Amino acid sequence: MGVFMKGIVIAGPTGVGKTDLSLKLAETLGCEIISADSAQVYKGMDIGTAKISESEMMGIKHHMLDVLEPIKKYSVGDYQKDVDEILKNLEKENKNVILTGGTGLYINSITDGLSDLPSADEILRNKLSEMPIEELFEKLKELDPESAKTIHINNRKRVERALEVCLITNQKFSELSKKNIKNNNYSFLKICLMRDREHLYERINKRVDIMMEVGLLKEAEELFKKYGSETLKKINIIGYSELIDYFEGRISLEKAVDDIKKNSRHYAKRQLTWFRNQKDYIWFDLDKDSENEILESIKNLYLKELK
Numbered sequence: 001m002g003v004f005m006k007g008i009v010i011a012g013p014t015g016v017g018k019t020d021l022s023l024k025l026a027e028t029l030g031c032e033i034i035s036a037d038s039a040q041v042y043k044g045m046d047i048g049t050a051k052i053s054e055s056e057m058m059g060i061k062h063h064m065l066d067v068l069e070p071i072k073k074y075s076v077g078d079y080q081k082d083v084d085e086i087l088k089n090l091e092k093e094n095k096n097v098i099l100t101g102g103t104g105l106y107i108n109s110i111t112d113g114l115s116d117l118p119s120a121d122e123i124l125r126n127k128l129s130e131m132p133i134e135e136l137f138e139k140l141k142e143l144d145p146e147s148a149k150t151i152h153i154n155n156r157k158r159v160e161r162a163l164e165v166c167l168i169t170n171q172k173f174s175e176l177s178k179k180n181i182k183n184n185n186y187s188f189l190k191i192c193l194m195r196d197r198e199h200l201y202e203r204i205n206k207r208v209d210i211m212m213e214v215g216l217l218k219e220a221e222e223l224f225k226k227y228g229s230e231t232l233k234k235i236n237i238i239g240y241s242e243l244i245d246y247f248e249g250r251i252s253l254e255k256a257v258d259d260i261k262k263n264s265r266h267y268a269k270r271q272l273t274w275f276r277n278q279k280d281y282i283w284f285d286l287d288k289d290s291e292n293e294i295l296e297s298i299k300n301l302y303l304k305e306l307k
Contacts, residue, residue, distance in 0.1 A: 005087075005094075007096060007186040007187070007188045008188060009036075009100070009107055009189070009190040011102065011190065011192045011281070012194060013267075014264055014268045015207050016194065017193060017291070018193060019050070020291070021193065023056075024291070025098060026098050029299065031060075032060065035064040036064070036106040037064075037103055037106070038106060041066070041067040042237070043066045043068065043069055043070065045240065046219065047214055047219050063083075070232060071231050076106060080114055084183040087186055104275060108278075110188075112180050115177045115181070116181045117173075120164065124168070128164060133156050137153045143172070146175075147174040162174075191298055193294075194283060194285050200268060201268070204268060205261045207264075
């Protein structure tokens with residue numbers, strides 16, 4: 001695979017302070033920044049996703065912001081393909097990178113790769129969809145007992161997919177889905193930031209108030225007029241979905257803002273749980289140590305790894 005390039009992941013929940021820290025780190029280490037945020041890939045969604053503005057970038061090159069119009073879902077597979085392409089080019093220039101954001105699956109697709117499962121086979125899928133679930137489950141038990149243990153018989157979609165993969169590949173879905181294919185030559189130092197929960201929630205609430213002050217309502221309204229609610233609801237981004245409910249007269253503006261805060265807090269909680277279940281992360285608490293101390297520690301860890 002050639003020489004391993006070095007990168008740093010700065011992960012953590014929404015509102016924790018990733019942007020600020022990664023900027024300072026990128027400046028110190030001369031890195032470019034790649035965003036790992038499934039909401040910031042969308043054009044026009046700036047305020048509600050807390051997207052960094054041109055003037056805040058301090059001249060540091062940022063990637064993976066404003067990739068596409070908010071009209072269709074952007075999958076983790078799309079993200080992996082796009083970022084691996086960027087990394088290939090940066091490797092030629094011998095550039096180190098910081099991958100920062102809160103979308104864990106995006107980060108994993110780059111640091112660990114994705115499993116290489118075959119795409120759906122329409123004919124086979126139609127055939128499976130006509131069979132009773134008991135029959136499908138029995139077949140799965142026979143071909144891949146491990147999957148039959150972990151997938152519930154009532155989860156028809158998963159049962160069908162597992163069976164489909166077994167039949168197409170003649171291998172076990174349970175084994176194939178664990179084999180990740182990584183397509184870049186970067187190895188990453190993984191950092192996750194946290195704060196005291198109460199303080200994090202306070203920061204999130206305050207951030208939503210600031211978003212409203214600087215024009216989130218207008219931004220959401222423009223998107224709503226341009227794309228319509230059905231399209232925007234499909235991609236379902238916190239901060240916009242709630243305001244659409246308000247535009248359509250289902251809830252009051254006050255309730256919409258409360259919902260944005262609540263949904264953002266719940267999202268932060270889910271993110272923390274997700275990152276805690278990952279391996280290899282070094283955790284830093286921004287409420288216990290100063291930003292400068294944390295920067296110093298990360299820098300030392302990183303330079304040690306470079307040797």
